[in-house]
Amino acid sequence: MHANVMRIDDVMDSHDRAPERDDGGLDPRTKLLLTLLSCFVVFTAPLSSFSLVFMGLFCILFIIERMPKLVFELLAVYVGIMCLAQFIIPVLPAQVGVMLAVICYGGVIFPCAVAAVYLVKTTSVGQFVAALRAIHIPNTLIVALTATLRFFPAIREDFSHVRDASRLRKPHGPQRRVDCIYVPLLLNVSSTAADLAASVTARGIDNPCQKTSWHRIGFSAGDAIVLAVALAIYAACIAWRVMT
Amino acid sequence: MEKSISSSSSSKKMTSRDAVMVGALGALIIAIRFVFMLLGGLSPYAWFSSHFIDAILIGPIFMLIMSKVRKPGAFLIIAVITGFVFLAATWMIVATGIIGGLLCEFFVKRANYRPGFLATMGFLCFNLGFLGDFLPLYITRDEYYAASMSTMPPAYVDALYQLVTPETLIAIIASIVVGSILGALFGSRMMRRHFN
Numbered sequence: 461m462h463a464n465v466m467r468i469d470d471v472m473d474s475h476d477r478a479p480e481r482d483d484g485g486l487d488p489r490t491k492l493l494l495t496l497l498s499c500f501v502v503f504t505a506p507l508s509s510f511s512l513v514f515m516g517l518f519c520i521l522f523i524i525e526r527m528p529k530l531v532f533e534l535l536a537v538y539v540g541i542m543c544l545a546q547f548i549i550p551v552l553p554a555q556v557g558v559m560l561a562v563i564c565y566g567g568v569i570f571p572c573a574v575a576a577v578y579l580v581k582t583t584s585v586g587q588f589v590a591a592l593r594a595i596h597i598p599n600t601l602i603v604a605l606t607a608t609l610r611f612f613p614a615i616r617e618d619f620s621h622v623r624d625a626s627r628l629r630k631p632h633g634p635q636r637r638v639d640c641i642y643v644p645l646l647l648n649v650s651s652t653a654a655d656l657a658a659s660v661t662a663r664g665i666d667n668p669c670q671k672t673s674w675h676r677i678g679f680s681a682g683d684a685i686v687l688a689v690a691l692a693i694y695a696a697c698i699a700w701r702v703m704t
Numbered sequence: 705m706e707k708s709i710s711s712s713s714s715s716k717k718m719t720s721r722d723a724v725m726v727g728a729l730g731a732l733i734i735a736i737r738f739v740f741m742l743l744g745g746l747s748p749y750a751w752f753s754s755h756f757i758d759a760i761l762i763g764p765i766f767m768l769i770m771s772k773v774r775k776p777g778a779f780l781i782i783a784v785i786t787g788f789v790f791l792a793a794t795w796m797i798v799a800t801g802i803i804g805g806l807l808c809e810f811f812v813k814r815a816n817y818r819p820g821f822l823a824t825m826g827f828l829c830f831n832l833g834f835l836g837d838f839l840p841l842y843i844t845r846d847e848y849y850a851a852s853m854s855t856m857p858p859a860y861v862d863a864l865y866q867l868v869t870p871e872t873l874i875a876i877i878a879s880i881v882v883g884s885i886l887g888a889l890f891g892s893r894m895m896r897r898h899f900n
Contacts, residue, residue, distance in 0.1 A: 495791060496791075496795070499791065499794070499795045500795075503794075503795075503840060503843075503844055506844050565841070568844075569794070569840075572791070572794075576791065599720070600718045600719075600720070600722075600723045600777065600781065601723075601781055601784065601785075603720045603723035603724060603727065604723040604724070604726045604727035604730065604781045604782075604785060605727065605785050605788070606727065607723065607724045607725075607726075607727025607728050607730075607731070608727040608728070608730050608731040608734065608785050608789075609731075610727075610731075611727065611728045611731035611732075612731055612734075612735065615731055615732055615735050616735075639894070639898075642764060642894070643894065643898045645732075646729075646732075646764065646765065646768055646899075649728050649729060649731075649732055650725065650728065650729065650768065650772065652728065653724050653725045653727075653728035653729070654725070656724050656728070657720070657721040657722075657724040657725060658721075660720060660724060661720065661721055665720045666719060666720050
């Protein structure tokens with residue numbers, strides 16, 4: 461089985477037309493570690509220059525992945541939050557300022573958010589599953605996680621359909637209104653899930669044999685460099701914390 | 705009747721079939737938490753009360769998962785995935801989520817996957833597992849306080865920090881307790897009326 465898959469992969473390689481194959485990007489496991497490290501840096505030294513350096517690292521990674529537009533968008537949001545905290549909140553009355561405080565808190569944890577955006581935007585679900593299998597996450601958890609990721613867009617769509625339909629019926633009272641959204645939504649999601657479960661069972665997801673993946677993942681020199689830089693930032697961050 | 709509402713796989717352990725169901729309904733739970741967390745961005749008061757609304761709205765989903773899967777592990781998986789999705793906000797949700805999820809599994813198993821007092825206790829633990837959402841505000845309090853003191857007017861920072869007190873945390877926990885009881889009642893009622 462495994463040998464077969466490998467041979468098909470090699471054929472695809474020789475024809476050089478495999479759009480979904482990884483083309484020199486980081487290993488998903490490296491991206492997961494980076495996300496964790498960004499959280500550690502932010503909670504070791506919130507609002508410090510270390511967080512900024514860490515964000516800079518992600519900006520470089522985004523540019524290497526050819527997503528400069530996203531860098532500008534993220535930076536614009538960050539600058540917006542910082543301007544709000546620095547210039548707008550001080551001139552507002554304290555009562556209104558408190559209202560905006562949580563947005564400022566968003567500025568503190570922004571590097572983690574950037575790391576998460578990087579993970580999501582540059583990793584396909586297939587790559588992610590391959591990585592989780594490689595670090596021996598239990599299969600049940602992987603299946604559930606994949607189902608969760610698959611259902612997010614479906615729930616949004618279902619929700620808008622159900623809301624449109626319930627508008628026609630004009631339900632009265634909060635209780636009835638919640639029922640009219642909730643019951644069809646829950647039924648929809650659980651029946652779609654049952655169909656999906658039947659489909660994946662038919663494709664042999666419960667087969668206990670070793671699973672193979674279309675995506676070949678592995679550590680490369682790039683992973684080593686990025687991880688070394690990230691660990692160095694974290695080490696500097698801890699050193700700074702101990703010193704002060 | 706018990707047969708008809710449980711999922712069709714009959715093994716004692718979770719199968720992939722159950723995992724898909726858990727993942728799908730778990731996505732709904734995470735979506736609700738996410739929406740109210742974003743709405744919480746409007747003001748600290750909205751943020752602090754978001755768990756109360758979460759608990760009420762998640763009640764029916766909790767009861768549905770409980771009656772459909774009827775195997776240990778479902779809520780622990782959802783707690784772990786929730787923690788993972790909110791990793792960007794804080795890693796502490798993973799830690800509290802695992803503790804809450806384990807306690808929840810314990811109670812729900814004792815309840816034999818039927819609504820009632822024990823299931824409500826399980827639901828309460830499940831909701832308390834999301835308390836990690838607030839912990840960084842308390843744990844990084846001093847750093848954040850010092851950092852905001854340097855950028856914002858002291859009067860304003862003090863007004864904010866009057867909110868970050870142990871009393872507030874107790875009030876939040878109390879609201880989660882009340883919300884969980886209401887959510888469990890709402891959920892059992894909806895199960896009885898629409899899903900049996």
